[in-house]
Amino acid sequence: MSKRLADFLLTPAEMAAADSAAAESGINSYRLMEKAGAAVAAAALRLYPGARRFVVFCGPGNNGGDGYIVARLLQESGGQVDIFHLGNPEKLKGDAARARAAFVLKGQDIGRYEPQRGDVVIDGLFGAGLARDVPSEVADLIHKVGKAGTPVIAIDLPSGLDGRTGAVLGGAFRAAHTVTFMTRKPGHLLMPGRELCGTLEVFDIGIPARIIRAQTDGRVDENTPAAWRAVIPTEQVETHKYKRGHLVVFSGDASKTGAARMSAMAGLRAGAGLVTIAAPSEALSANSAHLTAIMLHAIDDAATLKGWLEDARLQTFVLGPGFGIGKKARKFVSLLRDRHLVLDADGISSFKDDPQALFDLFRGEPRLVLTPHDGEFARLFPDIAAEKRAGKVDKALAAAGRSNAVIIYKGADTVIASPDGRALINTNAPVWLATAGSGDVLAGIIGGLLAQGLPAFEAAAAGVWLHGEAGHRAGKGLTAEDLAAHVLPY
Incomplete structure (x- = not known):
């Protein structure tokens, strides 16, 4: 049509x-x-x-x-x-x-x-x-x-x-x-x-x-299903959970596990075949008390993660929701440089002192998705954020080009930008999506789509749109838990 x-x-x-x-x-x-x-x-x-x-x-x-x-x-x-x-x-x-x-x-x-x-x-x-x-x-x-x-x-x-x-x-x-x-x-x-x-x-x-x-x-358009529908996997009778991809979401410590669970549930509902929460040993009990369909795996440090990554089937990760800011996040990200990664929240802020160190890790075919709000955007791209006459699309595209990442510049007018110069403006999000934990759900949806094989830009765009639709289904007064429960695959 x-x-x-x-x-x-x-x-x-x-x-x-x-x-x-x-x-x-x-x-x-x-x-x-x-x-x-x-x-x-x-x-x-x-x-x-x-x-x-x-x-x-x-x-x-x-x-x-x-x-x-x-x-x-x-x-x-x-x-x-x-x-x-x-x-x-x-x-x-x-x-x-x-x-x-x-x-x-x-x-x-x-x-x-x-x-x-x-x-x-x-x-x-x-x-x-x-x-x-x-x-x-x-x-x-x-x-x-x-x-x-x-x-x-x-x-x-x-x-x-x-x-x-x-x-x-x-x-x-x-x-x-x-x-x-x-x-x-x-x-x-x-x-x-x-x-x-x-x-x-x-x-x-x-x-x-x-x-x-x-x-x-x-190259600049509205974010609608027409922009990414063609790459959504078709349902096949012979499909199984491994064909639909395995998503890993990193959890924070025992007192900060909820954000990872919301991301993981959103990824599962977005269509990933398997979802695992990788958590510190001391956070396993806190997570297991609230999980059924989502698996758990103990990851305490970079050495443990490096060994686990020898399994080549592990290709898609979400890091940031409730994870904590600091050296551990940076080390984990460096080990994931060859995988698909949605970097959100604490993961983004961990690189505020040296953004270029992050960008240098992810060259070649874009496989990194960054999800900054205004404050996080300014931490990674202070000079771009300070441009008075540049619009949001201009800024998102400049950031995508510099970082070789897909940028989801969040807000009421979320812009999704690709390093190749494409950008989409999202318009379907209801105002009540502005609630604590909403971004964790978005990161999980995008991770679930990446796990199914969508290219990074299309996974980001589809994820933002599905996030908005889930907000409409959940209705006014939603919590992030409500939102995750209303995520549906396209």
Whole structure:
């Protein structure tokens, strides 16, 4: 099944290139602008039929041109409309100037806008192309609208948001509804952009699919099953537990065993054929009291682990949940350099003083998956984390390239990045996943998928998505134990 255009992600630059290519192919660009304006006007009338006044903010570019068309159509539909413009509208050019000329109502400077009861704002100031902080008069306007609680419909993207990164540039409208055209931008999915867009509507204004597809290589996309479904092992009648892989999860000491058990259970439920918890001898009793289907193996030190690893069937490991930070973790990781490893939590923090020592262990085909949240990311990649203008996708890709690892940069907009330049933005996680132990479950799911033979990037992406689905099944108020119990293989 071919991918729908609405499911593509194009950066603002790529979308601008698509607009230019459409015009060069002979498509009437003003007709495209009219269709865009009509879609926004229709949304305004559908969502706010009782509006007393539609207030249209028009900027100095084509987003403002869309705004003038919206204003004209709303007035023709019987609505009361007032226009407020940024800068001198006489300086508009091309299609935007034509759109303004077709609307006879005289506008006012945005500084003169005062909210009234029953207003609905149509935001046509900047759209997705903004790459600098909003000017002070726009920041003041955003504050005024927000303080009044006036509903906002954004054209393309709420003004003040970076369409490439989803970052706020000095201030941004909080839209109730956003209408964008042909495809989404990364800023629609990345936080805080996703939250500030409100409900998102993607409207097809008629640019041919071949033009849209020609502008993107698809290396940055949304994380959906389409990105990894093809590598999920098919169920076979003759399969057995060894064919489905053996996952090993390392446990901490006797007082810190719960995190490893949640990881192990999640790996088992994600489809691994066998799961073993490797624990210090003094932690065996604490673990065995809570385990049935998961095996136990005593590993007290690096020498014991080295001997166990002579069994070549042991290929996939999770290290970090409840393990403890320090020399022991670093030594264990060095012994696992030739295996598949999900390094999480304490495992990541153990390398904060010398991240390069970790990266140097895992060269060649990517087999290391790192799962940092913001703080852990900054410990491993302090210079990348400090880049002010870089977006989350940029940072995750830079980290993946440096470490030769698959990076799961966690958060409400988790990004999965591969050293080969691919990145996926995850959107299916419910807010109630932010609970203690949730990351331990995620590490186990990914380990279970790696054990079944999935490549590291696809295992990470599928794991993040399955983690989100488990959160929806478990529901609000979930605990990590609930979450692990709701993990299902794809």
